[in-house]
Amino acid sequence: MAHNQFKHLAMGDIAKKAGVCMATVSRTLNNPDRVSEKTRNLVMKVVEDMGYIPNRLAASLRQGRSRNIAIMLPDITNPYFSPIVRTIEQISLARGYSVILKDTQDDPALERSFAEMVKTRQVDGIITNSQRIPFDVDLTLPLHEQLPPIVNASEFCDLDGIPKVGVDNVAIGKDAAEHLLGFGHRRIAVITGTSHILSSQQREKGFRAALLQANVSFDEKLLYQGDYSCESGVAGVRAIMQLKERPTAFFCFGDQIAIGALHALRELGYKVPEDISVIGVDGIALSQYCAPPLTTVAQPLTQIGEYCATLLIDLIEGKQPEKLVHILPHQLLIRASTGPAPK
Amino acid sequence: MAHNQFKHLAMGDIAKKAGVCMATVSRTLNNPDRVSEKTRNLVMKVVEDMGYIPNRLAASLRQGRSRNIAIMLPDITNPYFSPIVRTIEQISLARGYSVILKDTQDDPALERSFAEMVKTRQVDGIITNSQRIPFDVDLTLPLHEQLPPIVNASEFCDLDGIPKVGVDNVAIGKDAAEHLLGFGHRRIAVITGTSHILSSQQREKGFRAALLQANVSFDEKLLYQGDYSCESGVAGVRAIMQLKERPTAFFCFGDQIAIGALHALRELGYKVPEDISVIGVDGIALSQYCAPPLTTVAQPLTQIGEYCATLLIDLIEGKQPEKLVHILPHQLLIRASTGPAPK
DNA sequence: TGCATAACGGAAAACGATTTCCACAAAAGT
């Protein structure tokens, strides 16, 4: 009713005009090499002249696939995801897929409802940052026979057999800790990510392991449960700096946390890194513009996106990927927010 | 071929199992009130038990609409867009639409190709930040008869009759300038947004008007063409601070520019706001965590998203909106990056 | 000249829901 002003040509109209049959038009559009050059040019010309654009819904219905993929994120405002999403878009486009982006706000119900888009045939597969797999699975049966094409990005669910792309968060926690230990820090505070999130737990694990290995004990009062937001960085610093025995360094499990922490430390009058060092994780673009520029353990965000998209589309198209799990290398970016521990 | 492991029930299967006809199943699912409670419960139970989920592609094909909308952005990594996109998603979801997000990288060809998704019936409408309308229009005919549902967000094309949601950028330029003038600044540098973008041109216009009105002349050497990126903020400051006659304030046409500018000023050893004031535009979430917290002219980002989504969906559904153009109020957030001009 | 191959036409099934048309029954109203 609404917008009939756009008369939609059907393939039959083109066929009639060009004096060929529909099959030929379809072949010309989808398998150009199966049509003689002469007919191809003829059909193409008519298509151009009349401005025909095939209805992809019809094609999708017939072919049983939509050539769309979905990305589920807990929070698209987190700049961590931007480069990942952008890369996924680029690769998908190159391979003929469109991307549907979803902000699930970490809500299981929303995750499941979005996941239904696979069942409704609106998308052919899903890239998800959630460690909850939004499909019912029977653990006694092989997973890949029950799940639609799905790739776990950055955050991993604990099921084996689910394709995953991300980093080694235990190692990240260790590397960050060792960087601070190397500067002589012994009282290191931690502002974690969202507590139920695996990446946060693993970074904590790596952190503790590094301390243990260096024979440094950890004061549990120096641990603040954050949630990967700037706000939790602010709150964490405020809480911890009230302690009698203050830390000389903060290990923030995300760059956004670190940005908030830097802000709060500034407010309280501390100098970074002279009084207190701060290290983050993620390597978001803005981290280099912090005051001071943030030392951080950078993730290969573009690469994560690249692997996710490639993996998912391979799965969709039935190409068996050689590897289902990709753990990509991280990199410690030493900038100005960390320095020697004060005496 | 790829994933037949998911046997897809069709509506006929449900009808048979429930002992009713397909029309009844369809009615139950789409117009529950046109079916007796008894049959409704029966059908619903079968639907639940068998886990039936209707194929939306088929429905879309038949109904001639996909219940998808597209958002075209030049750069999804710009945190300016995040709250807008998130709000659009929320409203769309509530009204039964899915959102397809596109990063066009300001490329006209990409914009056009994405816009074709309307013609291929993959989306019912578009929200675009580009001032290029990616459809051919005949200016002698009424626009609304030629264009599919489309809404211009934040950046406006120069055609009348296109639905638009945004702010008054001339006023924003004026307000920012007057704030600095009020602090006694007379040499104010400007780092603009992308030069061909209307919002940047208008902010400049407002800025110049305010100076003129205050009887302050503008030194053209204090104008640096940026592109809304952090990098251009850095570059702008470096270029302008090499001048013999330096400014006492920077008006950055975007918060990202301002973040880069703050960074570069810090590198050069200037104190903000004691030596130099900096004001931004946009009011992105991170602006409050800058060092010092950024004075900025904030846009009502959530509201922009809200109006865009509502407007577009109303257009799609044939409801004639009362207003096609919404200019929403901005707000000067005075924080710590601006202060009195040094003597 | 003969024959394999390629190119294309014609017609129709298929994808899976929506929607219409008509008939017919049961429930509700007068």
Next chain:
DNA sequence: ACTTTTGTGGAAATCGTTTTCCGTTATGCA
């Protein structure tokens, strides 16, 4: 008891492609 509603069944058209199944003609090659 008679007329309206209301609810439902049965069957089929429809959306616009893709794809198959032949059959036919043109082309190329030996």
